[in-house]
Amino acid sequence: MTVLETTNPTTNSDDCAGPRRQDRRPDGQDRYTISEVVVFTGLTAHTLRWYERIGLMPHIDRSHTGQRRYSNRDLDWLDFVGKLRLTGMPVADMVRYAELVREGDHTYGERFELLESTRRAVLDRITELQDTLAVLDRKISFYAEADLDAGLARQVESAR
Amino acid sequence: MTVLETTNPTTNSDDCAGPRRQDRRPDGQDRYTISEVVVFTGLTAHTLRWYERIGLMPHIDRSHTGQRRYSNRDLDWLDFVGKLRLTGMPVADMVRYAELVREGDHTYGERFELLESTRRAVLDRITELQDTLAVLDRKISFYAEADLDAGLARQVESAR
DNA sequence: CGCTTGCTTGGAGTGCACTCCAAGGTTTTA
DNA sequence: TAAAACCTTGGAGTGCACTCCAAGCAAGCG
Missing domain, CATH: 1.20.5 (Single alpha-helices involved in coiled-coils or other helix-helix interfaces)
Structure with missing residues (x-):
């Protein structure tokens, strides 16, 4: 039985809050898999892929076989998006903001x-x-x- | 063409905020129709009926033909529910609270x-x-x- | 009396923000 | 090298809080 795509939001391994975001690697070696980003952000892999589909993320780099590799910059963006989300801003407005950044x-x-x-x-x-x-x-x-x-x-x- | 059940939230006739809630009648003559309650609360008639269906309201009095007649007490309850809604409390929790009151x-x-x-x-x-x-x-x-x-x-x- | 507007019901539909699935390819561990 | 864990996609499904509909009865007015 494969578990795949954990759904339980309490399985965050970060119960005691605080900015102890595991261990970001230095720029240059910052090619995180989607499941590493799940740990960093607390979002699910589903949501990360969905963010990309709706245009809320810049184009994420890929491995030679097409798997996502997130950068520190992507993580920064996700942190900021998380803040906007906390304000209650609708996702559509965040997408608008992302478009403006791209433009x-x-x-x-x-x-x-x-x-x-x-x-x-x-x-x-x-x-x-x-x-x-x-x-x-x-x-x-x-x-x-x-x-x-x-x-x-x-x-x-x-x-x- | 019948309009019925206004949907536009800006048709509130209360654009300038403040506690100027039209004209509540004194206890004893407080038998408001649903559309009067719409004006008082800013909720739609749909929502008022839905609140009743899900058990968020006490049993609302009826006219001899079965139409709803809200009391001042009902209006007070709706005001309070509005406050709870502003807190972001899920409707299910408000229903729970309503049950406790009934009990x-x-x-x-x-x-x-x-x-x-x-x-x-x-x-x-x-x-x-x-x-x-x-x-x-x-x-x-x-x-x-x-x-x-x-x-x-x-x-x-x-x-x- | 007829007309318009208002109210009734159960059930179906909407929009948002995810959330999950199937079927398959990839990477890591033993 | 084989099993286990991880990743991919498009599209379908979920839960919440409404929101609307159809068909019909009710109320107020000239």
Whole structure:
């Protein structure tokens, strides 16, 4: 029975977080197989190939038999893409950004604007989350009190 | 041609944010049709019915002919659900919470824990977004410099 | 009364972001 | 050299959160 293409996201061998990304090799010997990149990024091999298909990656180098060989530069790009993903940016927008990078230096302005509007979206989202947190805290402290006096609690809640 | 079931999220008639929720009627005359609730919540009628089907709503009162009549209490619940949705909580978890509420007072402990872990998730997410913001800012200031070099200073200034 | 608009249902469809599969070729280990 | 593990592709499948549809009943107005 072959396992192939691990799917379990907990099999990351990096349970204790932190920037301990295994052992990147120096430029020149940076020809990583897809499964090494899986370890570096936490993405699945499926996802890495899919990123390439949709144009989110630059063209990845290949071995003489056609297997992917990722470079340190590719890893840097994947790190950045991971950050964009954390912002909640849709994949389509990330692809747009990747296209701009491929098109060359004359797209700096547009890239700047894309990042700026992403930045604003992140700031808005943070504000939104902080507001929500306030509501959550009120509800939580209500339940904490209710814990002390479970009988009256329901009436209090319906009154808000 | 019948329009029915508006789909356009910008047809909210509430473009200028704020808590100006139209005109809630006093308790006793609070029997809103589904389309009134659409205006209050910004959700579509489809979504409101779907929330009911999946058990995210308590049983909604009906007119003598079977049409939904929402109460102020239902509106409060939908507001709270909206907050939970903003946290990114999966709908399945919200349904779980709704079940706990239906089950009665003896589930206070579990509700408390659910809210507490949601709270922690929100805090983590805020931290994550702030970290991401730092990366974004570095990238943006790089582009801002590049823009200056490229003679695009005007754009930079207008962007702040 | 007829017309338009609104509401009902179960079930099917959509868009996103993956996620997996089959069938085969490649590389590493014993 | 043979088995085990790893890699390739195009296309199909999954899960989530809606989103829409068809067919028909209900409500408000001139």
